Amino acid sequence: MSLRLLSWNVRGLNNPQKREVCKNLLKEWKCDIVCFQEMKLSSLNSVVVRSLWGSPFLDWVALDTVNTAGGVLLVWDKRVLEKVDSVVGRFSVNVLLKGVVDDFVWAGSGVYGPNDDNQRGALWEELTRMHSRWNTAWCVFGDFNIIRFPSERLGCETFSSAIFAFSDFIEANYLVDLPLEGASFTWFRDSGTNCMSRIDRTLESVDWVDHFGNVSQRVLPRVVSDHCPLLVVASSVSKGRSAFKFENMWLKEEGFVERVRQWWNGYCFSGSPSFILARKLKALKEDLKKWNKEEFGDLAFRKKCLLSDLLGLEAREDLLGLSQEGQTRIQIKGEIAHLASLEEISWRQKSRMLFVKEGDNNTCFFHRVANSHRRTNHIRGVEVDGVLYEDEEEVRSKVVHFYQNLYTESDT
Incomplete structure (x- = not known):
């Protein structure tokens, strides 16, 4: 089972020409579910939504704009996902979905966050209620209008209480903040001033990531908006029954x-x-x-949580001048060092370089060797007669066809 999810602040879809460009791009990106933010449409109906999607197999839920400002539209392919329940909040559109193929039930929340710091607390409360309502695998995506670290805004050097609150929400709900591939920022001011930040992102629960097993998030080109679209590709790796291995x-x-x-x-x-x-x-x-x-448990996730705790602790000390947290910081650093040691042993075992002693710290070497085994065993695409095939079923079919022909030729 695979899923392609797109989150995109399009800054106004009341222009028919812009909708035509969006529809053309969506066909190229082959998305299963799309979340638009800040549509600025005074009225939304099936005709307008179909003019965006370009297919009759769709379902949708929307948060209406207020005085032609804001708004969230969540659209998905009914052949891939079906709606179980939905709730429209003040800042978000929330839908409980079930996979048509695998019956996997998960909640999707499309967000357009407020610019006012005083209202952001209401956004975190609204999303937390949605999580508690369904208590299932969860994916949150959209324009949050807030960064998580100072490095995510050009020229920003300090943490703020709003940044801390965003990280607290992520940690309290055990969400994974996926790495951003392709760029460091998602919003760019088109005027002469040099302003850019990462205010668009997707957040996933651990069980949502575990279900697919292979999840990535990358930035797509800015075409009709000052925001970059975010494309999440989630796909399960096809493999046989894995053998038990002592770690x-x-x-x-x-x-x-x-x-x-x-x-x-x-x-x-x-x-x-x-x-x-x-x-x-x-x-x-x-x-x-x-x-x-x-x-x-999962070592990478445990270490990521500890690193996030340490970063937040040190940031609070820099901002508030706290000093009584020293023992906690030492304990967290010790746990991180222990997990890093365990990870190194695991990579060494996976690399199958048994001649290397445990004291060797060349972790990057082990990572490259272990990952090279995965790349060798995984075929991402094949080219036949000048045509590139990347779909899993097409790749499998072309490979089988090639060896069948090879076998037939050898017999003759």
Whole structure:
């Protein structure tokens, strides 16, 4: 299952020519769900929405503009997603969706945030209520009109209370802030002044990312707006049933060996020695898999949360002059160092360079070797007779056809 999601502040869709350009671009980008912000349309109906989408297979929900200002429109392909429930708030359009192919249920929230700091608290409360209402996988996207770090606005050097509140909302709802590929900023002032910032973004819950397994976010060219469209491509990696693998980094976790010993001694099976050994190994595998998922967790996500906590702590100290958080900072840094050590062991194991000793810190080398294995085993596209095929089914079909012909020719 794959999904292509687009978030785009188009700054006015009341112009028919602009809608025509948007429709043409959407066809090229092949989106399954699109969120428009700041349409500035005085009235919105099916005719206008179809003039944007260009296909009869659509459904939509909208937050109306106020005095031809603002507004959010969420449109999706009914052949890919179907609506289960929807709520239109003051700043957002929220839809509970279900995948037609895989029955995956998730909530999507399209946002157009306020410019007034005094109103941003109401936005975070509104979105948090939506999350609690459905309590499922969640993806939030749109123009938040607020940055998260000073580096996301040209010329900005200090944190503000509004920036802290944005990060607090992300952390409180356990959202993942995906890296932005292709650019550092998403909004550019078209006048002579040099102003740019990253106020557009997408945020995903961990279970939403885990469902697809391969999620990326990139900036598309600015064409009819001073905002760049954001394209999120989420696709599950097709693979067979993965074999169980013991992770060497588990041995570094405090209490792990004693836990395994208790599990092993607690198993009770009857039969021949070889049968008992096989059953105990199988039971141990299930306990290890459960422990890894529920307790050990994802190292990258754990480290990302700690780094975010550390950044927020240091920023607060710079802003408010706090000093009593020193012990907390030391503890967080220690946990980050421990997780980094575990990650290095994991990469070393994946790279299969067993001759390298554990004390070697050439992490980048291990990353390149492990990633090269993935790239070698994954075919992103094939070119046949000058035509490039990137769709997964088309790639599979062309590869099978090639080897079938090769086999036939060898027989003759």
